[in-house]
Amino acid sequence: MPKVYNWQLGRDMAYPYEGAYPERQFAFVFNINRCIACQSCTMACKSTWTFNKGQEQMWWANVETKPYGGYPQWWDVKILKLLEEANPEGMSWDEGAAEDGVKRPYGRYAGRTIFEAPPASLAPESSRVLGYLPSDEEWNSPNIYEDNPVGSKGQEGKLHPTGERLPVHRTWFFYLARICNHCSYPGCLAACPRKAIYKRPEDGVVLIDQEQCRGYRKCVEACPYKKAMYRGNTRVSEKCVACYPRLEGRDPESGGQRLETRCMAACIGQIRMQGLVEVTADGTWTEDRYNPLYYLVHVARVALPLYPQLGTQPNGYYIPPRWVPRPYLRQMFGPGVERAIERYTFPDRELLAVLQLFRRDNRIIYRYAIEKGPEIYRTTYRGRPLTLYNDTVIAYGENGEELFRTTVEEPLYERPAPLQNSI
Ligand code: SF4
Ligand code: SF4
Ligand code: SF4
Numbered sequence: 514m515p516k517v518y519n520w521q522l523g524r525d526m527a528y529p530y531e532g533a534y535p536e537r538q539f540a541f542v543f544n545i546n547r548c549i550a551c552q553s554c555t556m557a558c559k560s561t562w563t564f565n566k567g568q569e570q571m572w573w574a575n576v577e578t579k580p581y582g583g584y585p586q587w588w589d590v591k592i593l594k595l596l597e598e599a600n601p602e603g604m605s606w607d608e609g610a611a612e613d614g615v616k617r618p619y620g621r622y623a624g625r626t627i628f629e630a631p632p633a634s635l636a637p638e639s640s641r642v643l644g645y646l647p648s649d650e651e652w653n654s655p656n657i658y659e660d661n662p663v664g665s666k667g668q669e670g671k672l673h674p675t676g677e678r679l680p681v682h683r684t685w686f687f688y689l690a691r692i693c694n695h696c697s698y699p700g701c702l703a704a705c706p707r708k709a710i711y712k713r714p715e716d717g718v719v720l721i722d723q724e725q726c727r728g729y730r731k732c733v734e735a736c737p738y739k740k741a742m743y744r745g746n747t748r749v750s751e752k753c754v755a756c757y758p759r760l761e762g763r764d765p766e767s768g769g770q771r772l773e774t775r776c777m778a779a780c781i782g783q784i785r786m787q788g789l790v791e792v793t794a795d796g797t798w799t800e801d802r803y804n805p806l807y808y809l810v811h812v813a814r815v816a817l818p819l820y821p822q823l824g825t826q827p828n829g830y831y832i833p834p835r836w837v838p839r840p841y842l843r844q845m846f847g848p849g850v851e852r853a854i855e856r857y858t859f860p861d862r863e864l865l866a867v868l869q870l871f872r873r874d875n876r877i878i879y880r881y882a883i884e885k886g887p888e889i890y891r892t893t894y895r896g897r898p899l900t901l902y903n904d905t906v907i908a909y910g911e912n913g914e915e916l917f918r919t920t921v922e923e924p925l926y927e928r929p930a931p932l933q934n935s936i
Pocket of ligand 2: 558559562573574693754755756776
């Protein structure tokens with residue numbers, strides 16, 4: 514099997530095809546600390562792409578409550594169990610391996626990925642990738658276990674005597690928003706015997722050719738994130754299309770500008786930012802210091818890939834929730850968790866400014882700049898000094914045009930008198 518370089522694992526990895534990388538890659542960062550599970554993203558996708566007959570159980574975008582929730586039910590527990598069986602020595606990271614910038618930011622993964630599982634563990638035998646096919650029941654209830662916490666119980670009718678405090682809550686849950694990760698090494702694409710799945714060279718979006726697909730469901734089985742889905746009435750598989758008409762600037766309302774996807778644009782909690790990043794000949798990210806996604810993933814290092822050990826090199830990144838027990842988060846986001854939470858808890862001036870860029874506009878941001886402002890607040894937080902400055906952050910588009918500017922202190926708008934009661 515050919516070898517490809519997986520920078521999230523810090524090593525070469527077996528993959529059924531030679532590496533081939535797009536000019537730019539669709540990528541996104543979700544800040545879990547801010548998600549309120551309003552499901553506006555879920556419904557924005559549903560009402561745009563999957564409202565037809567045969568798509569009733571199809572949620573390309575979903576938000577699930579961890580640790581118990583999942584769509585399809587138990588998807589991550591099940592794939593992790595299979596991967597654990599394929600890794601009798603453990604799914605461990607070689608913590609001693611030196612980090613090496615964008616080429617190896619999290620050390621080295623010493624275990625096997627879904628592409629490297631021993632053939633004996635693949636079922637059925639025709640499978641190329643470790644996976645499983647969820648049952649119909651598992652696709653039925655996208656919101657099961659919503660808001661169900663895990664941890665110590667309070668006493669009925671009484672307030673908790675101490676309440677919960679950071680750095681970790683004893684009783685916890687969090688919302689995990691998910692879409693297809695438009696992976697650099699997609700499991701769905703690797704498994705398709707018809708070669709019906711392809712990755713676009715211009716933006717790395719992974720699509721299923723509806724004419725080529727014969728509904729064998731190998732992609733459904735092989736996508737570890739379970740984001741390829743089967744449609745019974747047409748007998749072909751479908752998946753998130755990254756709202757490609759918006760990405761291409763063909764949305765009638767965009768005026769030719771590239772827009773972020775529907776699920777990003779609808780986000781009430783302002784947790785989402787999506788863009789396009791440049792990649793090099795081996796799939797690592799080209800240095801682009803002032804692209805906000807590059808900054809969050811490779812400079813501030815607050816945003817981490819979801820289950821990198823699966824090996825698909827997903828292009829969705831998450832700022833992990835601060836209150837959750839670290840072993841759970843390490844399993845989900847890899848060894849960068851402690852550093853990411855530390856940086857997010859004590860943000861420097863630049864990080865605080867970049868975090869203001871989330872959802873101020875629907876156009877894709879290619880670059881940002883910061884103009885320094887005055888000190889506005891000074892405090893001590895958990896024993897450390899923290900100073901806030903009202904800096905201005907400016908977002909630029911594809912051709913260097915200014916898209917918008919905003920400040921660290923949230924701008925205050927006073928409604929004109931005739932509109933005072935309007936919402
Ligand atoms: S998340 Fe799944 S469906 Fe999406 S590209 Fe990756 S393997 Fe394919
Ligand atoms: S990117 Fe578009 S198609 Fe994909 S989940 Fe979001 S709204 Fe749906
Ligand atoms: S719209 Fe945003 S805040 Fe609401 S559930 Fe989706 S990701 Fe979370």
